[in-house]
Amino acid sequence: MFIKIEIDSDVPIYTQLANELIEGIANESLQPGDSLPSVRSLAGDLGINMHTVNKAYRELDNKGIIQIIPKSGAVVSTPTSGEASLLRVETAMRPVIAEAMAIGLSENEIVSMMKELFFKIKEVRP
Amino acid sequence: MFIKIEIDSDVPIYTQLANELIEGIANESLQPGDSLPSVRSLAGDLGINMHTVNKAYRELDNKGIIQIIPKSGAVVSTPTSGEASLLRVETAMRPVIAEAMAIGLSENEIVSMMKELFFKIKEVRP
DNA sequence: TTATTGTTCTATAGTTAGTATAACAGTGTT
DNA sequence: AACACTGTTATACTAACTATAGAACAATAA
Incomplete structure (x- = not known):
């Protein structure tokens, strides 16, 4: 993964993570339809808590940038700019x-x- | 004053206040050299706490946008863009x-x- | 079946935001 | 000199937010 987290930053971890994912989508490292890693595996990779990753995912879902499919996983959405x-x-x-x-x-x-x-x-x- | 605060917003009051003051400077309602109201009077006008205003002022001071003169008051700085x-x-x-x-x-x-x-x-x- | 998925719940510790009160020392005005 | 006003600092308290932790649930996918 291309994500770097600064643990002792003044910006919350879930915000950092959301921003990094957004940049990944912006530069097309992540494309529409791509699956995001599970909250558990990404949390493990980054050395942070599952719920923190989950919060970042839900934020991106609320923004319509990704889509969380219940009991399945998260997928990058097709840009709409609504x-x-x-x-x-x-x-x-x-x-x-x-x-x-x-x-x-x-x-x-x-x-x-x-x-x-x-x-x-x-x-x-x- | 031209400042409006939304008390039940998700963005902190001192951030709202700092942003409003910045817009005031950006549209030249506040010009370099102008004095800002004292933290006590502005807090009274807005119906918020003195320390909240003080925090907004200190934030703008840290950004170099205003200058706090100890024991005297706050003045809009001349733009530097350093x-x-x-x-x-x-x-x-x-x-x-x-x-x-x-x-x-x-x-x-x-x-x-x-x-x-x-x-x-x-x-x-x- | 079995492991994995998001989801929900409870719990805890630390930090931040906001208010409140008080006191201090320098400034400005009268 | 006297006095009101200034920013500054300190303490205290409540509420909310951030982050972690562990457990359990129901649906999905292998």
Whole structure:
């Protein structure tokens, strides 16, 4: 697995895990239809608790990014970008843009930073 | 004051307050050199605790967005966009971009959303 | 059948968020 | 000089969140 967890970070483990999985989907290391490892096996690999992995999975399920099939497993969903998803991303993006503006970045500088991150996330292919 | 707090939100009060102040600076309702209300008076206006306001102020101070003058008050800083600030914004922006990609948004769609938010934040002038 | 799956429940320890009260020392004004 | 106001610090308490742990259940897949 490509997942790294920083145990002594200020960001919760389940959030780190969810973010790493999201990046994996964003750079197509994980593709629609792919099965995720079971909560028990992934927890074992990462040296963390089963329930922590489960919480990360449920978060991604709530966001519609993966689908948890009861008593079976978790599968990467086909991207939809529905109304709820768009609103969620906008809500998350807003304070980041505001902070960028507050430290004096111009619109073009913010766009540049965004594009740079876009390719940094996309180009993790081996 | 232009600040609204949702008391029963899942995002902490001090984070909401910090974000609102950042937006105020971003749209120039608050300009460099402007004094912020005292922690006690703002807490009274918002119906929240003094320490909660203080925590928001200290967070903005740590980010270099305002400057707390000991035993005196808080003042909006002149934007610098130093190395640390840029890194902080990038770190905050990364998971948001990744999630946008994961729900199937293209680079242009993300840029459009970003620009839309940029002007939505900027154009709160009366 | 058997092992594995997500799900649910209880329990515990540590941290964070928020409020509350009090006191201190420097600032600004009168 | 006197006085109100400032941020700062300390303690205390409740509630919620994070993370771990163990156990048990019912459905799935081999």
